[in-house]
Amino acid sequence: MSDRRLLSPFAEKLTIYGLPVLVFALAIGAWEALVRINEIPPYILPAPSLVGQTIITDWGVLSTSLWVTLKITISAILLAIAGGGALAILFAQSKWIERSFFPFAVILQVTPIIAIAPLLLVYLEPTTAVLACAFIVAFFPILSNTALGLASADHNLLDLFALYGAKRWQQLAYLRLPSALPFFLGGVRIGGGLALIGAIAAELSAGTAGQATGLAFRIVEAGYRLNIPRMFAALVLISLTGIAIFLFFSTLSWLLLRRWHDSMRPQEK
């Protein structure tokens, strides 16, 4: 209804994207003003401008750490996608396999990763241990979501496939996998964020032993040296990594589901 629209399409777009940006800029500005007006020393609370400056001046150290964390997180996500997806498909083949192995997945999920990390660091070389932690936390949501998706195929469609004498692999490829796709992508979005959390948690455990060089290690190390601006700088990079992962998988979901899935379509009012 064009007559009910209060704003022109351009103004509407500007509100949708402009408003959050504006509010965010105001918050940063308030932080900056707070620090400057009260002359808070940087070792208590650095101004955003100083944090930005630190990212640039310390880029050599920070970028190396960022790369380490990024490499581990991405590897963990890829392994979790492969492992969680494959295991879900295996579970879908037989209730007995699912019943036998699902408890293990649950145990891994409910045991806090921060408690498993020190043990893994005993058995594994630090980088591998961090990777294992990130994998463990990312793995479960992908597994359980995909398993749910594979089991959610329309029963009438399953009947139709049976009527046409479909082979098991045809039922999997043409029916169960496409049905599971939205669930799988939901799992990947959760798992992607968790992989970063797992990697950081494991790095914190490993970092105290002085063996890792990821971003979490930089935070711990800068803390020891009371280099508060660098702590903030590393934190910002971790946040940006998380946001990038989220945006990547959200975009991927949108690309794969926009033509057919209700979650990706605006509701007409």
Added chain:
Amino acid sequence: MAGPVVTLRAIGKTFTSGTLAIDGLNLDVSEGEFLSFLGPSGCGKSTALRLIAGLIEPTSGTVDWRDGARPEIGFVFQEPTLMPWANVFDNVYLPLRLRHVSRADARGQIEAALSLVGLGDFTSAYPRELSGGMKMRVSIARALVLKPALLLLDEPFAALDEITRLKLNDDVLRIKAELGTTVIFVTHSVYESVYLSTRVVVFAARPGRIVSMIDIAAPMPRTEAFRLSQDYAEYCGQASGALQRAIGLRDSVHGALP
């Protein structure tokens, strides 16, 4: 015609829940017939259809096919049951794809099936872009694409509005005339069953069984004129009476229970 296409003898079906869905069902389906299964809900008419399709196995009794094996069957469900991730073309392609026919080889058959239901221009649309009636047409095109000897429809138009329903009824009759397929149509509408069928099979519930058969002798093709005719009214009265008796049978059984 060399005997019935399929013969059902003393069919019984008990579900794992213990429910006796069908008891002592006997039926011969002749080639070229348009058969309607009419009955109240829970009378086992859908179960009978699924037994014929081979989707479920009878607990007792036999399903015998004239040619020794189940022929090609097209099945239309109560819902359109389309794959939401696939467009109209790929949905209709499914039966052929499962038979390892390449997309290129299948194109002609798919387009023929779609034009038969009047959807030739919608090949690249996705199910959610279509109306309820159009989705049902896609579902019918998919059931027809392998040129089945037997077409089974399980209350296909129950969820559609009256206008769409009448239109689709005419389409089903036209398709039946063009392809000569034997059709079994499950419905709970007296008017629909009389308008479409050459024979109406009336079911009663608890346990599901056949209580009467009504031959509809009116000639094909049938049009709006048949709907307005005295014959139609009489057949409807007859079928309606049989249905009332079928429901009455069940209620009297209920009344006898404490």
